[in-house]
Amino acid sequence: MAPDDDPHADHLTHYLCIGCPLGCRLEVEEDDHGDVLEVRGFDCKKGKEYGRQEHTEPKRMVTTTVAVRGGLHARVPVKTREAVPKPLVREVCRALGTVELTAPVAIGTLVMGDVLGTGVDIIVTRDMPEGAPTRAAQRG
């Protein structure tokens, strides 16, 4: 049966499981209220849980960088302390686009609290000692 003819097609979503290299093709079926009825296609427990989570509330860790003045490097890496809702990933990065820290910066330093009202903090993921700007940064 072609997908277009399937009366349940609207209720089916497909995912690629990320639990291991097997990459099971998961199929999540929901009822008329949008609740998960069944997860199919998994080969282990991990896949079943992943399919449900990914369908109902996908979340992602965000890792990016912010500018740092007077540091050994021009950028310092940062991350969300916990995963944030997937649709907010780009916005989190945009919100950090205007941030500039000044070296020295210690690992764990709070860059932004409660980003976009998610309740999740953004923190620095390495020490950035003071340093001579690199040749490239001098040109810039």
Next chain:
Amino acid sequence: MITGKPRHLEKTYDVTVVGGGPAGMAAALGAREAGAEKILIIDREETAGGILWQCIHNGFGLHHFKEELTGPEYAQRYLEQVLEHEIDVITDTYVADMDAGRHVKIMSGSQGIHVLDSKSVVLAMGARERTRGAIRIPGTRPAGVLTAGLAQKFVNMAGYLPGKRVVILGSGDIGLIMARRLVLEGVEVLGVFEIMPHVNGLNRNVVQCLHDFDIPLHLSTTVAEIHGRDRVEKVTVAPVDEALRPIMDKAWDIPCDTLLLSIGLIPENELSQRINLRLDPVTTGPVVTSTMETSADGVFACGNVVHIHDLVDFVSQESDLAGQCAGEYVTGRRRPADNIRLVPGDNVAYCVPHTISSDREHTIYLRVRRNEGKCAIKFGDAYQRKLRYVFPAEMVTVTMRPRFLENFHGDSLRVDVVPR
């Protein structure tokens, strides 16, 4: 606060570690634990830590630290331990030469040229990326063709974007991760092209780096030509036939200003060749014993210089062992010599270490040549273990215990991965 400043330098060392990446740092700590006193790490960058500083994404440390860290966090944890254990670290410094007597010639702007005597040396130089020359892409030679890892360093550390419209060739993890990274920095990523019929990177990266951002992935497709005089102007991409030759009738052009290459890593073994170490033609790294000792007395090797790892956690584990054994070497202790050679058989590309001893437990790392579903890994008739699947992109690790070899009396064990 970690610093980029070099510490003081002695004339003689017990253990000299060449390379301060994850392998070198773990080896130095292993040597300290085994009782070596004067230990030096030499690194060519401004801070030890290696490639991890630019790998700002998470997913590191799940095996080793039992928590999920970013690359910089993993590097910093190790570097803090290195400094706490008073291991000398000299940065911005190259090892220019070395001889089999373990005289190590170093060179740097701040220190000049010195020759250090070392009772033992650990080679931990890591790997470098394959470049355009390795796969001979036809066309002009404009600016804008660079490896994915170099672009990663530009973006994540120096704050530069490599271009505005980017095509990525190769589906290794670094390429997939850079696809997402560039999109988040406002760059247009026009697609990832992979000559093989399967992705080289982890599914996790396919989903979270490509699917999440609607970046097209073209399998069995390659870049057939690069165009542009001063700067890349476009690339010609084409599907490939079974012999991996581009089918030019079906080719199409993509206007772009940058081509990133994520086409594999090469262990950096120039120094190994200088001292005529025995190398494995498959890994291109040194042949090592179960104590990670190379064919030169007192010279050990670990990490990507020996074979390419997919997880840093395994690099740390292997390198800790190499460092421990280097530390034992300089304090006059040796483990019983190896008595069994491992011989790669069906669907096994290589095994590390190359030899083992039947008197103690070993972790054996190996890589298969092709995908296989339910299968078994067999060590001759001595031992076999069932596996749910194997993929060339995922290293297989096996724990070999003395009791498995109780009834084995030969001197070589053939290793096969066979369907079941």
